[in-house]
Amino acid sequence: MSVFILRRLMQSALVMVAMAAIVFFGMHLVGDPVDMFVSPDMDQADIEQVVRALGLDRPILEQFWAFVTSALQGDLGQSFVFGQPALGLILERMPATLELAFIALLMAIVFGIPLGLYAGLKPDSPVSRTIMAGSILGFSLPTFWVGIMLIMVFAVMLGWLPSTGRGETVDVLGVPVSFLTLDGLRHLILPAFNLALLKISLVIRLTRAGTREVMLQDYIKFARAKGLGRGRIVGVHVMKNILIPVVTVLGLEFGSLIAFSVVTETIFAWPGMGKLLIESIQQLDRPVIVAYLMMIVFLFVVINLVVDVLYSILDPRVRLGDRGA
């Protein structure tokens, strides 16, 4: 198992380096960030001064080498825009994004599994058809469009929930979280739902497909032949089987939740790292983009490991070593 984890980490280190290189050189081709930063009144000498100060006058290979050597010491460089360590900027905004993504994940499970179960158990009922139609809509509607509609309806028209921002936070172990305060929770609902919508649809579909398939299995009929009640059959026999694909997919989708938070955070002015990324892209803040991607790759490696472990817990037929080898 430790060999398996070690191998995973090695692979991801390689990916991180490759990723850093691609983005590093790619961003170099795109544009000169200095054009974005300079204030209009600066003359040519001032501009060159900035270029030198940011180290952008040196050959790109030299810049990359400098980046790699300091990255090995845990320093991913300073943001051009903020003048702060890029990693620090990201870590500072990470809790907000992770919180949003976790709540969205939770919503996906809480809404998705029961609805999917229902649709799977009674595939021909009108309610199930409505659920499935809804899930296709949820699948098809662009996130940004849904986001602004949510604001329109729940914040502007009904005035039930705040439109933007994160609201009040409290520190838990030094990490600010908003779900523990009423105000924070109110701020969380809309963006989290916006982010979750796609995943709710996904979970509904997965659960429904899984349920339909599991319900056809002989072991369900056998369980009925044992005289088990419907509750026990659905709650234990069906659930435990469909949880395997659902957990696996959701785990992997957690990454995409974080990625799609770019859109949601922009619309809801949620102070997370997705918003930081899109702003950094717009401003060519290379160190932040590179650091973000390395962070994401690292995060995904961790998520994948967690999913693998969960998977082996849920499905007795799988043992960890088997998959890594």
Next chain:
Amino acid sequence: MTTPNTQPGATPPGGAALAAAMPAVPPVESPLRRFLTDFSASWLALLAALMLAVIILIALFAPWISPQDPYDLAVVSIFDARLPPGSTSMEGTTFWLGTDGAGRDLLSAIFYGLRISLSVGVMSGILAIIVGMSVGLAAAYAGGRTETLIMRVVDLQLSLPAVLIALILLAILGKGVDKIIIALVIAQWAYYARTVRASALVERRREYVEAAACLGLGHARIVFRHILPNCVAPLIVVGTVQTAHAIALEATLSFLGVGLPLTEPSLGLLISNGFEYMLSGKYWIAVFPGVALLLTIVSINIVGDQLRDVLNPRLQK
């Protein structure tokens, strides 16, 4: 005469038992016919397929059926900007769905936008299928280290969300239809590679493939005549879903400002432009392209759903 137990709609929860209880009937229909019968079992799917056909026709014939060429700046005038549906231009043409912020006839813009969105979706889909299929087949057929290596790359690619990959790529590549297709292909090929490999692995282990190998048939022949045809069904299913996904992705990227150039808007760009007008009361600028995009994606998804149900052998017992 149709066999009751092959109707997906009629497959009951107790289908396994029923199937066992039912006598086997000789297949009297051609696979295509059965496919069509199965597919049209759901009126919703049929409706969606019909809708999709109409959408594709519109996209194909946009230049001939649009009232205006929305890309011709000699015709489009900002003087006509933001006119409500049914208004008349200074030259006397009627804007049935109104005009957008640049004075384009929305109906024409939507027709042309469909053309771009669909071709972006389909082109990127086809290219991604070609890339993914080659890689997936190579992996499945080569086996061993090559396979492990390829599939690791695929796994890694899959673990990175498509939207993120496309976002970064477009930031590097810049705007344009070609760029976005490249970005979408790079973001999506891995799905196909995985699908093809999975099906190909199953097929490769079948006796007939072994038999073909024993007969001394060439690699190419085995791959193309025996393995590939069996990967087609799952590919079609993944392909429809991914095409819808690509169209939505393009819309999102346009919203984030890294999609297509402004003057030749796709549906996604029309919506993201309309996004500005969401609160302004000029509903038509946001709503009509939105409806068009929604109809497109929803019909593709419904068709894809039905295809999956029909082509999925596991639900077909």
Next chain:
Amino acid sequence: MTSVRTPLLRAAVAFACAAAVSAPALASDLRIGVASEATSIDPHFHNLGPNNQVASQIFDRLINQGDRQQLQPGLAVSWKPIDNTTWEFKLREGVTFHDGSPFTADDVLCTFARAPEVPNSPASFSTYIKGKTFKKVDDFTVHVTTDEPYPTMANDLSVIPVISDEVGCGATTADFNDGKAAMGTGPFKFVEYVPGDRIVLAANEDYWGGRPEWDKVTIKPIKAGPSRVAALLAGDVDMISGVPTTDIGTLKETKGIVLSQGVSNRVIYLHVDQFREDSPFVKANGGGDIKNPLLDQKVRLAISKAISRELIRDRVMEGLSIPAGQLLPDGFFGVSDKLKPEAYDPEGAKALLAEAGVPDGFELTIHGPNDRYINDAKIVEGIAQMLTRVGIKTKVETMPRSVYFKRASTGGEGGLPEFSLILVGWGAGSGEASSPLRSLIATYDKEKGMGAANRGRHSDAKVDELVEQALKTVDDGKRAALLAEATERAMANLAIIPIHYQVNTWASREGIVYTPRSDEYTLAHYARSQ
């Protein structure tokens, strides 16, 4: 055109009124939604609008800028040149920093020492400080000397926030961000900075200009325009800046919402390739090579005449622009009162093209950003339509500013500007015509630091001479005349083709009135309750 509105939207607006009226925050709290976020609390870190905007509320400058960027006494009560190369600043007495320590000349000296030297700064204030020597005469008198006469001394020093010698000058940017060093003398005290989410300020009870009206100010960055408007309608903020032009119509009709509008110091204009015989994005009809017709003043004039600035104002900007005929709107220092916007005259344009030897026009690509100025891409598209109508077959290419500006400045062969015709904007930070004249119009010259943003490479020795002379003329009247003359000459030559001045819009809930500022800043002490 009649305004058709769905019931949904009408309902939205109706509800919004109810929300805005029924759920205001405490009267003395002000929550502002702004379009762009400050990157630091350190006032010297980055000379950037959003940062300066925040700094203006926590810190004072020696000389503050009023709503039209007129110079007002700030921490200096008076300033005057005492000889050709020395300016004397008399400082305000009895001012204290937020931590209670008194303000003296030491703070001024350390401020100007620190400002150009902030590590990692992407754009420091050194432009305004270099070449100046600061000397403390007594606790409340400072002398600034330069090698040459320096008329824009007061303008330069009106952009640099003054920090505290005691806690600020030795501090790092991070110290400012977490509040330790964020001690100013300004109307508001720093309370909290949550990157990406909010900046919270509290009233400075002892402000020398009088206690500000708001006890607590929360500044929230909400980047997406519709989200910002929605936040106002939903009552989550009391005021927003940068109201999208598309929403102005709705907001105007919304009860409980008031708008404030004011012209900006930002001119939107076209830069024209005036230095290449073979301009990369100019082609003969059909795509062949052609000698760059843009070199011809007549062609440039034709382009200017082909553009209906009124149509752009009415149809693209929803009325929110002022057609421009020069570099700064009327009323700013150094503008000419003779220059009027070029009238729309397509026939005249065609005639000029014929005169210039291109009666059938030519092919052209116009480039512009799509995320920098108000409706930038749409303006470019509108201009392309108009040029196409007079025979210049124009294609449009817009791109994000991240890509655009590099290509526009140095993207071409040999590090030259890449494009042939581009849309750009210029905001005169100092509020003087010298700013755009020096950077946009003067001949590109690295040595002299002139023409740094002259992407069309227009070059006119006479204009250069006038500008240089003005920059050495201390007498305001003479300087203004020189600047006006330079402007007139440049405009006659169409060094640039001005389109319009932006008009900026703020929206607030009823009961709050914002005094619009031409520098586009949103400052809490410019908002008043009624």
Next chain:
Amino acid sequence: MSQTPPVLQVEDLRTHFFTRAGVARAVDGVSFSLGRGEVMGLVGESGSGKTVTGFSLLGLVDPPGRIVGGSIRLGGEELIGRSERDWQALRGTRIAMIFQDPMMTLNPVLRIDTQMIEAIRAHAPVSEADARERARAALARVGIPSPDERLAAYPHQFSGGMRQRVAIAIALLNEPDVIVADEPTTALDVTIQAQILYEVRKLCAETGMAMIWITHDLAVVGGLADKVAVMYAGRIVEEGPVDAVLDGPLHPYTHGLVGSVPSQNRRGQKLTQIPGMAPSLLSLPPGCSFAPRCARADGACTAMPDLVAAGGDRAMRCHHPHQPPGETAVRATGEVAGETGRARA
């Protein structure tokens, strides 16, 4: 045997499937009865309705299928028309079922003990510990070595034969009156099949359970059952004591079936086969369903023959039966049946 009141009495059971393509009469008027400790073989081709008959006995027929008529009496109690709740209470306690494929009948993600204990606790308020003890005993009874350890295992850790034993153990847990075994040995190796048959036979004798053994394999029936019913197209075409039927099949279909089984006694003889295929239940010919495949069919066969007694507890449904082997033969088979019955007891 026939004097004791039957444990299970089925009369005119009809289970139909209502599909869009028409009504499939999967079970159409099946009647039989089963005494304590009696083993009945239910034989037929796939699709003949034998599995649906089994499911009907447990009320496990799912839509679009439905029991449309007839009577099932378990220990004298009528089951048809009962609520799902009543059925649920019966299943696993009074009547249990074993499925065909041991690889599929156990939930792969639940441990064996979970699956056994829930079967006990679904019916009686038994403590977890007691239930586990009963589960352990049940495993031991079906011949699973070191049952304590095996309780904590997952199904995939067992071989096919072992899994079927576990399934049987689960069916036995609550000591039902009747077990319906749906081809439980078909998927297993011949040697394991023999072991399991032996043990099942023993268990029935020990506990007095009645059993319905559904199979297409006459050889299995011959070694196991007391009596046999042959189904064709939803109906019983012949029934009777096992040896009598096997030795002297009356119905042409049974005759065909018997003839197609290779056996040591008939070494060297030609194996017969039944021509044609099983008919679709949706398009049954009028009259005798077997007529299209029957060499003896004639005009009379367009009318459905009744199930008529043929002496010696036998009955058959045919207009042109094979000649009964005569009275002596009937008596002889009766003796044989009796003898084997005693021998097995």
